[in-house]
Amino acid sequence: MARVLIIGAGGVGQVVAHKCAQVPEVFEYICLASRTQSKCDAIAGQLTRPIDTAQVDADNVAEMVALINDTTPDLVINVALPYQDLSIMDACLETGTHYLDTANYEPRDTAKFEYHWQWAYQEKFKEKGIMALLGSGFDPGVTNVFTAYAAKHHLDEIEYLDIVDVNGGDHGKPFATNFNPEINIREVTAPCRHYEDGAFRETPAMSRKSTFTCPDGVGEYTIYRMYHEELESLTRHFSGIKKAQFWMSFSPNYINHLQVLQNVGMTRIDEVEYQGRKIVPLQFLKAVLPNPGDLGQTTKGRTCIGNIIRGKKDGKDVGVYIYNICDHEACFREVGSQAISYTTGVPAMVGAMMMLTGKWMTPGVFNMEQMDPDPFMEKLNIHGLPWKVVESATIGWNPED
Numbered sequence: 389m390a391r392v393l394i395i396g397a398g399g400v401g402q403v404v405a406h407k408c409a410q411v412p413e414v415f416e417y418i419c420l421a422s423r424t425q426s427k428c429d430a431i432a433g434q435l436t437r438p439i440d441t442a443q444v445d446a447d448n449v450a451e452m453v454a455l456i457n458d459t460t461p462d463l464v465i466n467v468a469l470p471y472q473d474l475s476i477m478d479a480c481l482e483t484g485t486h487y488l489d490t491a492n493y494e495p496r497d498t499a500k501f502e503y504h505w506q507w508a509y510q511e512k513f514k515e516k517g518i519m520a521l522l523g524s525g526f527d528p529g530v531t532n533v534f535t536a537y538a539a540k541h542h543l544d545e546i547e548y549l550d551i552v553d554v555n556g557g558d559h560g561k562p563f564a565t566n567f568n569p570e571i572n573i574r575e576v577t578a579p580c581r582h583y584e585d586g587a588f589r590e591t592p593a594m595s596r597k598s599t600f601t602c603p604d605g606v607g608e609y610t611i612y613r614m615y616h617e618e619l620e621s622l623t624r625h626f627s628g629i630k631k632a633q634f635w636m637s638f639s640p641n642y643i644n645h646l647q648v649l650q651n652v653g654m655t656r657i658d659e660v661e662y663q664g665r666k667i668v669p670l671q672f673l674k675a676v677l678p679n680p681g682d683l684g685q686t687t688k689g690r691t692c693i694g695n696i697i698r699g700k701k702d703g704k705d706v707g708v709y710i711y712n713i714c715d716h717e718a719c720f721r722e723v724g725s726q727a728i729s730y731t732t733g734v735p736a737m738v739g740a741m742m743m744l745t746g747k748w749m750t751p752g753v754f755n756m757e758q759m760d761p762d763p764f765m766e767k768l769n770i771h772g773l774p775w776k777v778v779e780s781a782t783i784g785w786n787p788e789d
């Protein structure tokens with residue numbers, strides 16, 4: 389039995405708290421801490437077992453160290469924002485505490501989505517005898533594990549990887565993002581990079597699109613190619629990959645709003661002078677947009693996120709599609725959140741469970757695909773994210789069409 393400290397009480401933090409609380413045989417003690425303690429208290433009030441809450445500024449390493457010393461967790465689950473990754477990792481190093489997150493570190497002034505800052509902690513974590521598990525959400529996270537699972541059970545060599553993230557949900561608002569608006573819009577407006585023939589190639593943001601028909605009646609959606617951070621680690625760890633792409637669905641309404649916001653400068657991440665003080669337009673925009681954590685009440689429909697993986701088995705061309713479908717309303721009934729927070733929070737809990745039960749415990753800094761996928765895949769089925777595998781012949785979608 390173990391002790392966990394969860395940092396961040398947003399949409400994802402709420403799901404992680406619920407899901408850890410559901411498994412007392414692993415998570416004996418839980419403390420939920422964030423910048424605003426009242427948000428932690430509100431989440432604690434939804435749970436059927438008591439947890440501790442605390443206030444912390446996770447940008448401040450000394451504050452994080454003091455909180456870790458107070459609560460003595462075995463593991464810190466970081467579901468605050470990517471800006472806090474390094475300060476929390478520093479606090480974990482100082483206190484000898486294991487670390488897990490769901491998004492890679494980003495400096496505030498440039499949207500980079502690169503792992504090198506966190507990979508640089510490899511030797512320090514190893515020497516200290518502690519583990520950091522990076523990107524234990526859905527994408528990155530489950531999509532990395534799906535790739536490792538296909539490599540272990542279905543293919544000898546992965547050649548083509550397409551990750552397709554469809555959100556078939558409707559929140560009923562004119563414009564809203566499904567997770568932190570600042571991070572979401574930075575991601576969507578960044579230039580697209582995909583991997584092809586040994587290098588990443590850059591194309592303008594949202595300049596390539598396709599139509600994808602999801603299985604199990606989820607429907608047909610327009611998906612746009614964009615950069616996503618798991619492409620970096622997956623092409624590093626599966627060196628035979630010839631081409632890797634990430635696709636995400638957006639409604640025409642989302643695209644129209646985003647274009648207007650971009651055209652008028654509201655998605656800028658540099659500081660502008662406003663009435664004698666400096667503000668970042670995208671941060672101001674976040675303050676006026678709906679809170680993603682509140683969208684659960686109105687969101688209907690399903691998500692369908694999966695990997696189409698093609699390559700060779702016994703010299704023959706083969707392929708698989710591994711995917712999960714998640715229902716927004718069912719998530720809301722269970723934990724009071726929509727499916728985007730749910731599909732991120734469940735893998736964070738399962739990744740924590742893998743570490744704390746010793747299935748994935750190795751000192752150093754690791755991406756999900758470096759671990760044995762089987763125990764993680766088994767727990768996804770049990771804890772709310774069941775998955776299916778189908779032969780690629782039945783997918784009926786070719787990214788080159």
Ligand code: NDP
Pocket residue numbers: 395396397398399400401421422423424427444445446447467468469470472490491523524525526527528529566567568569571680681728731732
């Ligand atoms: P929210 O904005 O809803 O929540 C973020 C939380 O972090 C808030 O409670 C916020 O506090 C807190 N926080 C921010 N800064 C600090 C700080 N300096 N110290 C302490 N707490 C802080 O975001 P989400 O829950 O939607 O997303 C959480 C994380 O999950 C993000 O990193 C996001 O990128 C990642 N994510 C990963 C996905 C995946 O599949 N891998 C998918 C979706 C999200 P306050 O309330 O006071 O602002």
